[in-house]
Amino acid sequence: MSTALPSGGTFLIQKTTANGGITITNATGGLASVSLLPADTLALAAATYFFDVLVTGAGNVKSTVTQGQFVLTEHPSR
Numbered sequence: 001m002s003t004a005l006p007s008g009g010t011f012l013i014q015k016t017t018a019n020g021g022i023t024i025t026n027a028t029g030g031l032a033s034v035s036l037l038p039a040d041t042l043a044l045a046a047a048t049y050f051f052d053v054l055v056t057g058a059g060n061v062k063s064t065v066t067q068g069q070f071v072l073t074e075h076p077s078r
Contacts, residue, residue, distance in 0.1 A: 012049070013040050030065075046074040 015021025015034055025031045034053075052067040 012044060041072060044072055046072055048072075 013036070015036075017024065021035055023033045023035070025033050048069055048071050050067070050069045053065050054062055055065050056062050
């Protein structure tokens with residue numbers, strides 16, 4: 001998973017199975033869990049961010065399986 005600002009540019013957050021940020025929970029069903037730590041978002045401003053999920057399959061073929069956006073708010077529970 002990669003996260004970037006709306007204007008594109010450098011990725012702000014990148015998670016992979018290799019760095020422990022993504023855990024495959026059901027390979028047959030195509031399910032995975034992405035973990036974000038407080039440190040991942042600490043330096044991010046409240047804004048709308050865009051993400052994509054890229055899967056590398058057999059033969060090193062890469063496919064974007066989903067993309068979207070999320071809104072990061074400052075202290076939503078306070």
